[in-house]
Amino acid sequence: MKQKFLQFMYGRYGTDALSKFLTCAGFVVLIVSMLLPGIAKTLTVLLAVLLIVFTYYRTFSKKLEKRRAENGKYLALRRRFTDAWKLRRDMWKQRKTYKFFKCPSCRAVLRVPKGKGRLRVVCKKCGAAFEKRT
Numbered sequence: 001m002k003q004k005f006l007q008f009m010y011g012r013y014g015t016d017a018l019s020k021f022l023t024c025a026g027f028v029v030l031i032v033s034m035l036l037p038g039i040a041k042t043l044t045v046l047l048a049v050l051l052i053v054f055t056y057y058r059t060f061s062k063k064l065e066k067r068r069a070e071n072g073k074y075l076a077l078r079r080r081f082t083d084a085w086k087l088r089r090d091m092w093k094q095r096k097t098y099k100f101f102k103c104p105s106c107r108a109v110l111r112v113p114k115g116k117g118r119l120r121v122v123c124k125k126c127g128a129a130f131e132k133r134t
């Protein structure tokens with residue numbers, strides 16, 4: 001039995017971070033659907049089934065490159081969210097000792113010590129210089 005399954009899975013994609021996320025999302029949508037009435041319930045159950053079916057489709061797919069590209073896009077998107085969240089968290093933690101600015105030319109977030117009066121800030125990323133009160 002195990003041998004047959006392994007034979008079936010040979011050359012197929014399997015699971016990755018995106019399929020784990022889709023499975024979790026499917027179950028969350030399914031739980032939410034239980035709380036909804038009428039047509040909203042039907043539509044959310046349908047969405048949950050689609051998410052789970054899509055996860056199985058990806059797992060058993062033989063188009064490995066396409067599945068890897070999808071997972072790569074998902075990971076890049078997830079990284080953008082976690083990086084933005086970490087930046088917000090660090091800005092909050094350091095709010096008493098540092099002042100944060102956005103560079104006017106490249107929009108990078110810059111950090112300068114607080115309470116130093118008027119400073120000439122030079123962006124490390126693009127080299128643009130501007131004055132700011134700290």
Ligand SMILES: [Zn+2]
Pocket residue numbers: 103104105106107108123124125126127128
């Ligand atoms: Zn800049």
